[in-house]
Amino acid sequence: MISKEDIIKRFVSYVTVDTESDPTSDTTPSTAKQWDLANALVDELKAIGMEDVTIDKHAYIMATLPSNVDHDVPVIGFISHFDTTPDFTGANVKPQIIEDYDGKDIVLNAEQNIVLSPDYFEDLLLYKGQTLITTDGTTLLGADDKAGITEIVSAMEYLIANPQIKHGKIRVGFTPDEEIGRGAHKFDVAKFGADWAYTMDGSQIGELEYENFNAAGAVVKVKGKIVHPGYAKGKMVNSMYIATEFINSLPRLETPEHTEGYQGFFHLYSIKGEVDETVLEYIIRDHDKGHFEARKEVMQKLTDELNSQYEREVITIEIKDQYYNMKEKVEPVMHIVDIAEEAMKQLDIKPLIKAIRGGTDGSQLSYMGLPCPNIFAGGHNFHGRYEYVPVESMIKATEVICKIAELTALKNSK
Ligand SMILES: [Zn+2]
Helix, strand or coil, rough: CCCCCHHHHHHHHCCCCCECCCCCCCCCCCCHHHHHHHHHHHHHHCCCCEEEEEEECCCCEEECCCCCCCCCCCCCEEEEEEECCCCEEEEEEECCCEECCCCCCCEEECCCCCCCCCCCHHHHHHCCCEEECCCCCCCCHHHHHHHHHHHHHHHHHHHHHCCCCCCCCCEEECCCCCCHHCCCCCHHCCCCCCCCEEEEEEECEEEEECCCCEEEEEEEEEEEEECCHCCCCCCCCHHHHHHHHHHHHHCCCCCCCHCCCCCEEEEEEEEEEECCCCEEEEEEEEEEHHHHHHHHHHHHHHHHHHHCCCCCCEEEEEEEEEEEECCHHHHCCCCHHHHHHHHHHCCCCCCCEECCCCCHHHHHHHHHHCCEEEEECCCECCCCCCCCEEHHHHHHHHHHHHHHHHHHHHHHCC
């Protein structure tokens, strides 16, 4: 059995190290403090008996658990990130442990009147009677994704201690800077050498994801003409009005606040405007590749139309693809999802298979040649003070890792 005390101890030892990443930095890792946990993880992987433990100059960690069977088994990998989001502070995390949760409000911070309540976060009621780890209300927790690291390390430790569980070669990878979209950028897929992998970076127990958005960013620049307002007749061009035309020409209901499931959107997330120039920043998201391309085309056409209407180039648009739906790369090897689903079922976990309304490191890795679905790590309310994780979900995720290893070896034996 995987011990609750060990899981808590390990998890707390990770979240109390500040590893916030920084999008304004050009280095990898983006913050030097990520080395603190990275170096400790290397020591820990060696101490539990992992082999080929390496850390490169960008703090990417890899390690091997060798096969303990004679027959050929595909090499599988498990991946997590050790940075936390810059959206909310991850310094001085003081985890609170709530045993036998009673389903009522949890006072995170009496002084500042910060309460984690099932009236607002109804998911809490799924975990009545379980042990929850929360914040003290002043920081995030970092279950995203130190829960994933806890589960992978604990699973490896468990498999090493229980050689009667048969498995093939397993690779482990821990990355910096996932939260600023760079976790996969310097990941050496060839060195990792796995046939496929799983990111342990989902939320609620049971989550299993292999579809995500296709994603692009667009920067729209509108050029105006500034003239003294008293003498502006027929001369002034106010870029903010043209920008407003652009904004209003896109479908108002195809925005994040009006969409769900497989519905895509245009998301205007920044306007900076003066008479002379207005800059609009958008992200474009759609699960369907065709719809994704069509959305980009709509923005381009709108730009062309406004330019012809004003009889000069008043608008320019720059659209850049960011990442793609991993479904395209995972569907041809669907057994990798099936094994994870089967593992959950054997452990009495109800698989929740759904499309991610976002991206994961796994989507980039899948396009780099490492098909990589995402599995729950157990936490909720990521990126803020209300983040929490049930210890029982972390134990289940640890068991899922062991079971996937076992099933992969079993399916390839004869
Ligand atoms: Zn994450």
